[in-house]
Amino acid sequence: MAASSLAPSVQLREFEGRDLTTVSELVGEALHEHYEPSLYLTLSRQWPEGFVVAVDGSDRPIGFILGVEQVEREGRILMFAVDRAWRKRGVGTSLMRSYIERARARALRRCTLEVRVSNATAIRFYTRFGFSVIDLLRGYYSDGENGYQMARELL
Numbered sequence: 001m002a003a004s005s006l007a008p009s010v011q012l013r014e015f016e017g018r019d020l021t022t023v024s025e026l027v028g029e030a031l032h033e034h035y036e037p038s039l040y041l042t043l044s045r046q047w048p049e050g051f052v053v054a055v056d057g058s059d060r061p062i063g064f065i066l067g068v069e070q071v072e073r074e075g076r077i078l079m080f081a082v083d084r085a086w087r088k089r090g091v092g093t094s095l096m097r098s099y100i101e102r103a104r105a106r107a108l109r110r111c112t113l114e115v116r117v118s119n120a121t122a123i124r125f126y127t128r129f130g131f132s133v134i135d136l137l138r139g140y141y142s143d144g145e146n147g148y149q150m151a152r153e154l155l
Contacts, residue, residue, distance in 0.1 A: 006090045009057030012098050015044045015064065019053055022061040030081035033142060043068060043078065049102045050075065054082070054091045062086045065095040067103065067111070075103040075154070077113035096129055104154050112151045116141060126150050 015023070020037050028034055043066060044051045050067035063082035067075050077099065082092045103111055114137060115122050123133075131150040140147035 006054075006094050010062070010086075010091065010094075011055055012052055012094060013055060014048050015040070015051035015053050015066075017041065019061045019064075023053070023064055026061065026064065026081040026083060027079060029084065031079060040066075047106070049106070050099065052095055052098050052102070054086075054095055056086075063091045063095055065099045067099055069106070069108065073107065073109045075099075075106075075108040075111040077111065080113070092125065096125075100129070100154065108154055110151060110153055112149060114140060114147045114149050117146045117148055123148065123150075 020040055023040060024035070024037060040051075046068055050069070052065050053061045054063040056062050061083075063086060064079070065077060066079040067077045070076050080092070080095070082095070100111070111131075112134075113126065113131065115126065117136075130152040132152070133148045134151045135149040137147040137149055139145075
């Protein structure tokens with residue numbers, strides 16, 4: 001399921017247990033957060049199609065998007081990261097498009113996410129996909145930084 005804007009060696013697939021270490025490293029580097037490995041496994045079982053991984057030619061994860069359905073008919077993107085070396089090469093765009101397609105296939109009506117208020121690059125990216133800020137989340141992140149909740153309709 002490679003997108004045409006991606007290098008031919010980049011593919012999208014669902015998360016697998018062997019991706020755990022690399023995905024955890026991506027979260028630490030890109031999101032500045034650290035979670036127990038069991039969290040990824042638990043979330044991947046809730047909605048396997050909502051945990052999309054971009055892999056390079058040797059099947060090594062270079063980015064991922066992890067979404068869940070916590071509220072009926074509403075998707076929530078919990079984590080989204082792309083390896084620094086692969087940014088601005090279509091990986092994030094392909095992951096977001098794939099997630100939105102999968103959410104629509106699941107008949108989800110709306111999608112939300114949270115983003116650090118200081119992450120202007122991510123906010124611009126999400127805005128290009130139709131997300132808009134709906135709330136300020138004071139002290140939302142583990143380091144005390146505020147976040148924005150963003151949302152978009154999927155229908």
